[in-house]
Amino acid sequence: MSERRPEPGLTREIELLWDLREPGRRGPKPKLNREAIVRAAVTAADAEGLDGVSMQRVARELGYTTMSLYRHVDSKEDLLVLMLDAAMEQDPPQPRADGDWRAGIGEWVAGCREVYRRHPWMVYAVVFGPPLGPNGLRWMEAGLRELVRSGLNTADAVQVLTTVSSVVRDTYRLELDMRRAAEAAGSTLAEREHAYALSLRRVVTPERFPTIAAMLDDGVMAAPGPGEATTPTEDMSFSLERILDGVESYVERRRRAARLPASP
Template sequence: MTTEQQPTNRTAREVDLLWGFDRPAPRRGPRPKLSREAVVDAAVAVADLEGLEAVSMQRVARELGYTTMSLYRHVDSKEDMLVLMSDRALEGTPPEPRADRGWRAGVEEWIHRVMEVYRRHPWAIRLTLSGPPAGPNGLRWMEAGLREIVRSGLDVGNALQMLAMLSSLVRDTLRIEGDMARVAREAGSTMAEAERDYSSGLRRVVTAEEFPTIALMLESAVLDQRPPSGEPDRLGGPADELDFSIHRVLDGIEVYVERVRAGGPTGAGNTPAG
């Protein structure tokens, strides 16, 4: 095992794991051929190719050409490996502070970059979260997102709530999109085709008398639209329309900050900074 004594506090233990504080002091002699980094890299590669359900200590050991017991010298359990994978998935450089200090554009850029990360590693949105980020990569992304929201004028407490809500919106939307894409793929179609089939099926049972708003939706053909031509990478799923929801959230932040600065009521929660 990597260590004989582990902190009893879960967060403290995850910090030790993610920052490498649990590792024994280096020994003299040649470096071991197998490392924690190699184990996590192999696990990420398996998850990228076959999904999270394919990841196991045995499978990763086989990919590396080692025995399963060899892995336990670097990672104590599959649960620890998943924690390490969750931070490794966020490897990369978050957006830098904008020179124009445009917080809305900064938040939108952060969201789009996060979506790119999750689309590279779609299994990452299916990991169970034990709390806010604690690893070096996760904290860098958290810092970048929080920095832009604080620039709106919200204090850091309210900004943290908004960051959590925006992150949940992105993760849940991408999770739904992934489920839809999988079901469509298994049926030999695309998400756009599946939505048109859904719309066609509803027209058989929906009447304006019983479901007037759904009937209006079908009449407007919002589910029948194809992804714009010239954009083959667009899936035609919920995440393609996420910008509208994001913009309305940012509108709300902007209106709230302006109202409070004008001396209006703040409602529940803290007040804007400055």
């Protein structure tokens, strides 16, 4: 049986992210190099979002011509691939000494939120697949490590990690969109949510929307009190905990089934 070769596009991305296409250099590092280009691009994206990143803008910030950049990065698309991995240089959580995998996933999620807060543009970048770069793989390793500790096999752990990471990313993107809309209206996120609840009360009746009416009566969208969660990402712990409850329940059922004697 012949070995399956990687897809050409993935091979190219691996070579790009791991710098496998360039021979090793001797002597001092040139003043303009790929690392400096990527760092300048990340800084521009942090300040102005992805729309503020172009090869011309990065070249101007570095004091070089645009053509000089193309000697190190083939295209803006390649630059974005490198930016996404570089933005994840923050170290992921280390293994917990007590082996508490749920707390470990909680720390992993908190770390992801911190990365997104530092680099908000990341949640708007198009993602074509799982990570391939050194930093992305470090975060993937850390998340999978905790889920495998729960008793999941690696295949199931990948699926759960994909779900958890999607929840964190999409929730933070929703928060950013809501925050920008609130700022454009001259209010805060909490004020806008409270105004939304007040507006709903004008049209929601228990006869037509009984569950939404009950939600409003429960004060779900009331102004938060001291110490209460005020943003979607701060308020997502309940959903994440229920995902982890499901993992724990599944692993326990599988363990019980493995201990049962076989049916005659």
